[in-house]
Amino acid sequence: MKSETRIDKQSSNPKGIGLQSWFQSNKWGYVASVSLLPYAIFKTLWALGVPIGATQKAIEDMHANMEAYSGPVFSFLYRYGIDITALLAIIAIFLALALVRPWGQRFPKWIPIFGGRKFHRWLLLFPAWVGGMLFTIFGGVSVIDMGLMGLGIKPSGNMDGLEPWVFMIVYGGFFIWGFTICLAALSYQTRTRNRKAENNQTFL
Template sequence: MTKKRKWWLSKKWGFAASVALLPYAVLKTLWANGVVILASVKGIEGLHASMKTIADPVSAFLYAKGIDITAVLALIASTLAVALVQEWGRRIPRWMLLVPAGLGGTFFISISLATFYKLAVGTIRLTDTPEFDPWVLLPVYGGFFIWGIAISMAALSYGIRTGFYTRLDV
């Protein structure tokens, strides 16, 4: 390997992944606290009603306290991304970082691409949920897509830097 780091070995991927889901987490936390942004009052009321009636007990309890479980999961995903680029992350067994990063990245990329495809072919329309602003797709699926790419690249970079993928280290 040359002295100059190759672009796929950059720790920037992990830092990018660590911030990609923060707008989503903020948005979901605001909604859990009744703040109307990128949604209508009716949309937020419907969201709160569904969390009271059909959510699992843990999610319903947290939501009642203003904590959306998916926002918590986004923060955990951000922490995973940071673990791939910080020294303290090397104390964690590599597979415990690489497996969720690889699977999560693949899943989030797939979900985002499927959603964008459905929008492109008209299977779903931006007007299908009038309670939510079409711009909500940007922090949600845009963030999912960016996180998926960035966490996948961060995992690849981490695996190469730590010798997990010895065959790829050229």
């Protein structure tokens, strides 16, 4: 009886409830989706030839490299302002949103046979966890590296015609996406742990 009372007290603990709601919050998916928007915008503008945060020579070099090394399909898309890495960023944005929106648990209705059916949650969790951990490490190391350069502790590297603040925004976005997508994955994993919780989940 005492153990039951102790469990009830713990479950009614405002701090415990607050911590649980913090981990299960949908906000992490939204933060992750916004964090990659600057990168997608920069890459699209550069593909269109707009030198925002970059010199005109840097833009010309990017176009020359795409023509020489990216293959016929990607180089063709690049001529019309479609950068493959910007597309990948958009996919990552939708992955983040899928972890916090109801359509992130079902196949689209227009897909034959599977349309409208729930898919296995690890179809989202696996890329979210793997990508999140990799981007957290890569983005975090890059931000620290850029910070050391800014403080003069480490020699500045070759910026390839790009402004330093561009690197901070891009790599900072990578780190934020990685960290928050892991939290969004944890929230999604907690909410969908069993079928009953999944069916009763209310999305904001």
